[in-house]
Amino acid sequence: MSEIKMNVSEFDNIAREVFAPVYPVIAEQIKQKTGISVGKCLDIGCGGGYLGIALARATELYVYLADRSTEMLEIAGGNISAAGLTARMQTLFADVQKIPLPDQSIDLIVSRGSIFFWEDRQKAFEEIYRVLAPGGVAYIGGGFGTAELKKRIAARMEKENKNWRAMMNKNIGENAPEAYVKILQNTKIPFFEVNRDEAGLWIVIRGSKDEM
Template sequence: MGYVPGRFDREGAEHMDRIAKTVFAPVYPVLAEQILIRCGFSRGRCLDVGSGPGSLGIALAQASDLAVTLLDSSPDMLAIAEENVREAGLSDRVSPLRGDVHDIPLPAGSVDLVVSRGSVFFWEDLSRAFSEIYRVLAPGGRTYVGGGFGTAELRDAVAAAMTKENADWKSFRDKNLGPDNRERVAGVLADLGLHHRIINDDSGLWVVIERGR
């Protein structure tokens, strides 16, 4: 979507919310199901990093018993996310938190599952960001961080719609999900010594980090 965490005023946040509720709407339930299956969590505490309007975090809460924290550095985006949470009837399990992935305002070992869709491509310091994510992971915790659309069919449908609005959108997507980015992320994780695996299939490009018990 071209989302740059923290760089949205109210108008930009509302524009992103509209796209999330239209073009991208079918993507989030599919991703939520894949995350729950691949990471093996249905309860506990989840952190959605760079959550935007909260679409993925809300989908995860709807499909599980997870308590979800929506982390974003844009107050306008978080205000919209809070409205979406309230409309979904999930205010008891989904809450907004203003903050940045490079300095997550949560205690060490406090989160069972960290997810993020799309924001990783805009993190200024991958090493520091992944170190912070690992710090807040509880023993036995996992991540599902990256970008994608869940299936090839959804990927192609989103691309068809988005390129009508922005002719450069597809090349932007391909760059983010391409081999150069995959190798860059893998190199950072290897340097940090984090036990991980990278999923690169029709669902997208995802990093699963596992913290030992």
């Protein structure tokens, strides 16, 4: 497993400053749409841990912040301490293609934005399903919480990156759901859906009801 290479400082600054309003909104949406507020949660490709921290604040979940960048995990660890959540959160060095957790051990798996960097999405989905508990839910994708937040953030990001709109169209545009459906159909995951609206795109995977 190789550690991802990126400009960690720049990436975290964007997440912490530009995207800050998004995380509590998405955390509340995840809580409402999955109905899961207790048990164990895994935030994959957590970066600085902002979504996971928002979920910990909104629920009683124990949250693992997983990333394959040790630099990001150092930032995430500092953010956990600053939030006063060390009793209910920890960092985990992990790649989504080989998650170092037992089968059926996680009640809620989330990830915002990391899917676009996964090297083997089919294998990643299969790993997510492996560690997902019966009755558990995975909520994976890329979204902005609301259309207004998306509009505001896009306007700011386009000033910094002329390719921003094209990248968003590729990742969460009208044609994106079909690509994810095809990948998921190649797995043995029986319960999944791909939802796209004006605020983003989310893939929902449910733990097998047959095992409940």
